[in-house]
Amino acid sequence: IEKNMPEYIQHMLTSLSAADIAHLLESSPPRQRSLIWKLVPIEDEGDVLNELGEEVRQFFTDQMNVAELISILEDQDIDDTVDILQNLPQKITRQVLDSMSQQNRHRVEEVLAYPENTAGGLMNTDTLTVRGDITVDVALRYIRLHESLPEPFDQLLIVDRKDHLSGTVSIRRLLTSPTSSLLSELMEETVHSIPVTMEDSQIAQIFEREDLISAPVIDEQGHLLGRITVDDVVDVIREEAEHSVMSMAGLAEDEDTFAPAWKTSRRRAVWLGVNLCTAFISASVIGLFQETIDRVVALAVLMPIVASMGGVAGSQTLTLIIRAIALGQIGKSNISWLLSREFLVGLFNGLLWATVVALAAMYWFDDTVIAVVIALALVINLIVAVLAGAMLPIALKALKIDPALAGSVALTTITDVVGFLSFLGLATLFYG
């Protein structure tokens, strides 16, 4: 983007969709970003804001005053408004809420009351409901009275007098059934209705498995509260996926790619600090064996091999098990099978690569003892690694610690410590 072409940019922005403008903003370094934002037509600001990632969005909302926020949020859907309010300071949220019409405020507050990552926080309250005792023809005429329909419009929600959800009629069914049929005859009762407290990852699994476009949200008594649509579920899936990749490197899933240097440094420093602690633990294990290394310096040359092979073998298992947990595949009935499988995998690969490494060490240092020691250490470390890789995520999950975040740090610590300990320990024994 050329810096002195604001007119050209302004012209370009009017031809882009809100999603495209958001993408452009997210792909721009801070200075250009502020420049482009100033050129976004005021009437589009709300839509663009909604399409932005949380961190970039907050960058802009932090700079707005209450009046600006109010005017931007005026035309937004309830769930989008809630998304934005959730990340504002309490005080400002209060002021924005006070400015709303009573009906809208009530609706927003209702959704705000649920945690962001549950059905309640994810749902939209603009549903179109009908009674089951009307005919297809009446339903179609009622629908035609609306100026616009909730999007996507894939099913009619049928409720009784007390707003209990009794079932759904898909629009496909509605459009192919005789116009004189009663909705109650066409209704499917076994709807995939989502309890308001269900967590978003579980909701995503249901949508994926059943290929849903939308699903009604109900409270404990079966009252209809709103509905969740597939476009929000797609966002959940993307966020979950990014979470597991990003948190392995100690990053947040909505990390701004173009955050300024000082902000980025500060955040990453924390993760480097955590890893420094674990590195010192490994170093202190090596420290125990300084005498042995002093006698056989080849040990210092080969010891990273044992540690790194353990790390790789362990992280393969760790990754597999974390995914299996996310997919809901792990239960009491299959853990023991998995552990024995992993043990065999560790043993087999341990023996295979121990042989290769032993031969290489033999050739390199012409020392039978070091070949035997590294082979044994490698088998031990690979077996420990795969077992740790399998048990760590299950244990962390039970402790309510995110395995994607803590798993690989914990695993590397274990494989480094066991790697150095077994290799240098055995060496001390054999050379002693």
Place this chain on the structure above:
Amino acid sequence: IEKNMPEYIQHMLTSLSAADIAHLLESSPPRQRSLIWKLVPIEDEGDVLNELGEEVRQFFTDQMNVAELISILEDQDIDDTVDILQNLPQKITRQVLDSMSQQNRHRVEEVLAYPENTAGGLMNTDTLTVRGDITVDVALRYIRLHESLPEPFDQLLIVDRKDHLSGTVSIRRLLTSPTSSLLSELMEETVHSIPVTMEDSQIAQIFEREDLISAPVIDEQGHLLGRITVDDVVDVIREEAEHSVMSMAGLAEDEDTFAPAWKTSRRRAVWLGVNLCTAFISASVIGLFQETIDRVVALAVLMPIVASMGGVAGSQTLTLIIRAIALGQIGKSNISWLLSREFLVGLFNGLLWATVVALAAMYWFDDTVIAVVIALALVINLIVAVLAGAMLPIALKALKIDPALAGSVALTTITDVVGFLSFLGLATLFYG
């Protein structure tokens, strides 16, 4: 699952959806898996097969003869049939195709002709098309003639006499417009139509950005070929996400969690072998400095710290840049900004943690030289690490190598080599 309760299982299976049965199969070790599969009602086998991950599905299709496959595929949608055929041996695919009605064979072959990961391979050919010169009323009556409609049914595709796509009318629009309006008046021309050669990751981005439910697929001349629906896009997003997590550990994205030990071992052995090569490279760097280590054994204790901090810092940048590339955020105009940002981040965190490590080394070994050496090495390695982390995925991408697969191996090799080289090299200089 108890082994001697086949009747109970059979009863349970009839109450589960195909997706749930597939999930149960995927969550079972091999022996139980075969047992459960035998109990799946024959009429459900096709649906269950479709819901299975590629690897588990192939486990079952490999055991089937052509007659079984033909009977299972009979009731399946075109795109699902194609999915299954794509993974069968050429000869069997041919036999299955020969058994189909001419119309169906033609349709399947048409989709089979496109690569699996393009719009052509992803699309469904069962579209409902109408001309633009009819009224809403006529369209609704035409729709009502169908026994069932394509799912999801979110828009009508408007084509001209030559099957060129001219636009779409959303069902929401259709249901709220006057019945006498012409479809051509309601039609949106700026449809998100997908060229048949577009790659699936790009399609996923369009669906995500524009919150689409379905989109028409066209050839170069603008002829309508089929359409892509959001449920398939959800699968693409999930697969992409799993690919980036799994391939970092050298695993396939559709890896069967419960694959037998020998199969798992064999596959993982390859990745361990690759990593062993890189480990030997690092070891040979250490090998260059045996004399120095022999004189100052504390170097052997501290050297893994320098290497591991570089690895962590580099992988933070690598992860961020791989995601940014996937999101289409990286272009010529912002690479230089990113590189200078990363340089600053590396410098800042290098200085910070170099100070901490230097003080710790000082305290531990009471040796000023080693403190200075490790501090310098750490700053060098952290800067090299973040720059390598930023440039590697861009370079690998340009070489058409998957950054998620090769990135972290290549990065660790660099950070290990530079870490050992700078630390032990500087030590040799200072102690020499």
